[in-house]
Amino acid sequence: MSNYLETTKNVYKEAAETPDVGLCCTTTPVWQLPGLSIPNIMLEMNYGCGSTIHPRDLVNNPSVLYVGVGGGMELLQFAYFSRRKNSITGVDVVDEMLDAADKNLRLAEKENPWFKRNFVSLKKGNALDLPIEDNSIDVAAQNCLFNIFTKEDLQKALKEMYRVLKPHGKLVMSDPVSEDIIPDNLKQDERLRALCLTGVLPMQEYIDMIASVGFGTIEIRAKRPYRILSPNHYQTDKNIYIESIEVCAIKDPMPEDGPCVFTGKTAIYFGNEEYFDDNKGHILMQNQPLAICDKTAQALKKLNRNDIFISPSTYFYDGGGCC
Numbered sequence: 570m571s572n573y574l575e576t577t578k579n580v581y582k583e584a585a586e587t588p589d590v591g592l593c594c595t596t597t598p599v600w601q602l603p604g605l606s607i608p609n610i611m612l613e614m615n616y617g618c619g620s621t622i623h624p625r626d627l628v629n630n631p632s633v634l635y636v637g638v639g640g641g642m643e644l645l646q647f648a649y650f651s652r653r654k655n656s657i658t659g660v661d662v663v664d665e666m667l668d669a670a671d672k673n674l675r676l677a678e679k680e681n682p683w684f685k686r687n688f689v690s691l692k693k694g695n696a697l698d699l700p701i702e703d704n705s706i707d708v709a710a711q712n713c714l715f716n717i718f719t720k721e722d723l724q725k726a727l728k729e730m731y732r733v734l735k736p737h738g739k740l741v742m743s744d745p746v747s748e749d750i751i752p753d754n755l756k757q758d759e760r761l762r763a764l765c766l767t768g769v770l771p772m773q774e775y776i777d778m779i780a781s782v783g784f785g786t787i788e789i790r791a792k793r794p795y796r797i798l799s800p801n802h803y804q805t806d807k808n809i810y811i812e813s814i815e816v817c818a819i820k821d822p823m824p825e826d827g828p829c830v831f832t833g834k835t836a837i838y839f840g841n842e843e844y845f846d847d848n849k850g851h852i853l854m855q856n857q858p859l860a861i862c863d864k865t866a867q868a869l870k871k872l873n874r875n876d877i878f879i880s881p882s883t884y885f886y887d888g889g890g891c892c
């Protein structure tokens with residue numbers, strides 16, 4: 570796999586020079602916001618698999634780092650929330666992609682009276698060795714890049730994101746995952762990997778990798794069907810089902826008993842008292858839903874009470890949780 574990073578660069582050099590509408594085929598609806606006009610070329614070059622734009626993360630004009638810029642659509646969407654010079658930094662290793670994003674952002678400036686090209690600064694750099702200072706970023710994002718990396722490189726890339734984030738800063742990501750076994754021949758296929766198809770990990774392994782670099786809180790915000798790799802199109806003897814997830818990892822201190830991972834579980838107390846207190850910081854008000862992390866869900870289940878409902882993971886978590 571030594572050359573896969575070069576193959577990836579070549580794939581995205583081509584995708585910068587000739588927009589490839591079906592390349593990543595995102596099914597996530599593109600954010601339409603009041604007064605935001607996204608140039609068509611950015612839509613055609615939407616090479617992500619979900620969205621990393623979550624308005625709740627973007628209050629108070631945060632400084633944003635976006636790694637793997639593509640056609641620049643998410644840079645523009647981030648800039649919508651951080652309207653000041655150099656508030657968004659886009660990093661990419663492919664010169665042609667940086668040029669395309671620059672051109673597209675200039676077009677966006679013409680279409681959006683609120684947007685100035687200088688809100689976004691573009692830098693050449695590698696996700697594995699970011700040209701960014703330690704502890705300087707509020708929100709770091711990547712969409713559909715990290716899944717391409719081998720596990721060793723994924724760990725480097727995650728460590729880099731952790732390094733540049735301020736304490737409590739957020740790493741927002743979207744990537745494909747799969748619970749199916751990817752045959753070795755497909756995993757080793759550098760082009761399929763670069764196309765975000767066969768480097769995928771099972772979701773739990775992806776979460777474990779994020780936790781291993783130190784993020785104390787991890788949120789699964791969305792999980793959607795993404796692709797099928799079938800024997801009639803790929804060298805596999807079974808269908809491989811791929812999903813895309815949206816994840817936010819927060820640079821909170823790591824709790825002693827491991828990260829708080831929110832997968833969209835909710836607890837509801839429906840006993841006879843006004844509330845239930847587990848004496849560990851969780852108060853469940855009578856018949857009020859409380860979003861809980863998976864550790865809390867497990868601890869509540871162990872109590873074996875018949876007046877506490879715990880929902881399955883919905884993989885749709887958007888804040889308000891227990892820890």
Ligand SMILES: C[S@@+](CC[C@H](N)C(=O)[O-])C[C@H]1O[C@@H](n2cnc3c(N)ncnc32)[C@H](O)[C@@H]1O
Nearest residue numbers: 581615616617637638639661662663695696712
């Ligand atoms: C699948 S595209 C995603 C583009 C964009 N995030 C989007 O959602 O449209 C991957 C992007 O990462 C860039 N890239 C590839 N390898 C990289 C690396 N090692 N470091 C930084 N960027 C890289 C590519 O040039 C391309 O812009």
